[in-house]
Amino acid sequence: MSPTVISTIAELRTELDDHRRDGRSIGFVPTMGALHAGHASLMTRARAADEIVLASIFVNPLQFAATEDLADYPRDLNSDSELAGECGVDLLFVPTVAEMYPAGTLLTEVRLPRLATKLEGLTRPTHFTGVATVVAKLLNIVGPCRAYFGEKDFQQLAIIRRMVDDLSVPVEVVGCTIVREDDGLAMSSRNVYLTPPEREAASVLRLALDAGEAIVKGGASNPEAVIAAMSAVINGEPLAQLDYATVIDPLTFEIPANLNHDVRLLVAARVGRPRLIDNCGISFEKVL
Ligand code: PAF
Numbered sequence: 001m002s003p004t005v006i007s008t009i010a011e012l013r014t015e016l017d018d019h020r021r022d023g024r025s026i027g028f029v030p031t032m033g034a035l036h037a038g039h040a041s042l043m044t045r046a047r048a049a050d051e052i053v054l055a056s057i058f059v060n061p062l063q064f065a066a067t068e069d070l071a072d073y074p075r076d077l078n079s080d081s082e083l084a085g086e087c088g089v090d091l092l093f094v095p096t097v098a099e100m101y102p103a104g105t106l107l108t109e110v111r112l113p114r115l116a117t118k119l120e121g122l123t124r125p126t127h128f129t130g131v132a133t134v135v136a137k138l139l140n141i142v143g144p145c146r147a148y149f150g151e152k153d154f155q156q157l158a159i160i161r162r163m164v165d166d167l168s169v170p171v172e173v174v175g176c177t178i179v180r181e182d183d184g185l186a187m188s189s190r191n192v193y194l195t196p197p198e199r200e201a202a203s204v205l206r207l208a209l210d211a212g213e214a215i216v217k218g219g220a221s222n223p224e225a226v227i228a229a230m231s232a233v234i235n236g237e238p239l240a241q242l243d244y245a246t247v248i249d250p251l252t253f254e255i256p257a258n259l260n261h262d263v264r265l266l267v268a269a270r271v272g273r274p275r276l277i278d279n280c281g282i283s284f285e286k287v288l
Helices: 009-021 039-049 077-084 127-142 154-166 191-192 196-201 204-217 223-235
Strands: 004-006 027-032 050-055 091-093 146-150 172-176 240-248 262-271 275-282
Touching: 004 009, 009 027, 009 050, 009 091, 009 127, 027 039, 027 223, 039 050, 039 077, 039 172, 050 077, 050 127, 091 204, 127 146, 127 154, 146 154, 146 191, 154 172, 154 262, 196 204, 204 223, 204 240, 204 275, 223 240, 223 262, 240 275
Parallel strands: 004 091, 027 050, 027 146, 050 091, 146 172
Antiparallel strands: 240 262, 262 275
């Protein structure tokens, strides 16, 4: 069944208040649309845990720089609504920019500079302020019990978790594992920009993570060796332009002095038009 589409904050609040009054739990999947199997996994996870499942589709201008793809970000409400329906989503919140930002701009920002200026933040300095601000606003509008985010955007997930903790937002943040194509490419709405040869080349991100993982699991203690191996794999693909390949402590986002505890490997590269990101976690028990 297709979800009920709601486009105003007032209407959504009335609908959700009714469910809350009747004691139903609300699961929330915030998205920017162009839904794919990665989003489907979040919606299905919410469906299994919550009585009412709401997804939002809002291409948030605040998180795009002037040079980025806001105007032509892929949008297809019909196919999004169909996929959401197949995943059992009850309500689809699809506000306009004027509904979310009626004054044209917000005077309030949610900023987490210590996490947001690293990695993605180096090339996208305003991005995470836009993300944290809109997610805070959406959580205030929806008031969900649980909110679901993909681990593909690992830094985004960490920032949202920290924002929720710091501001005591009453929601459980659920991180969901990355969904991949058969050749390992992580699902992303921006994969549609890839030409066929670029699409083939794009699996190099996963290959780089595999190379890094093999070195960590082989007992390497020096992060530089892992970084060099991942960088070499991406640099070996002529259609890919390496942005970063790194290994971090998933709590501090710093490169660890040695690899004797849980780490996260992260890579970012431009392949043709889109800039793609991917990551994988390695827990120390698995290395021993
Ligand atoms: O991951 C996304 O699609 C967006 O960054 C989010 C969390 C929906 C905020 O606009």
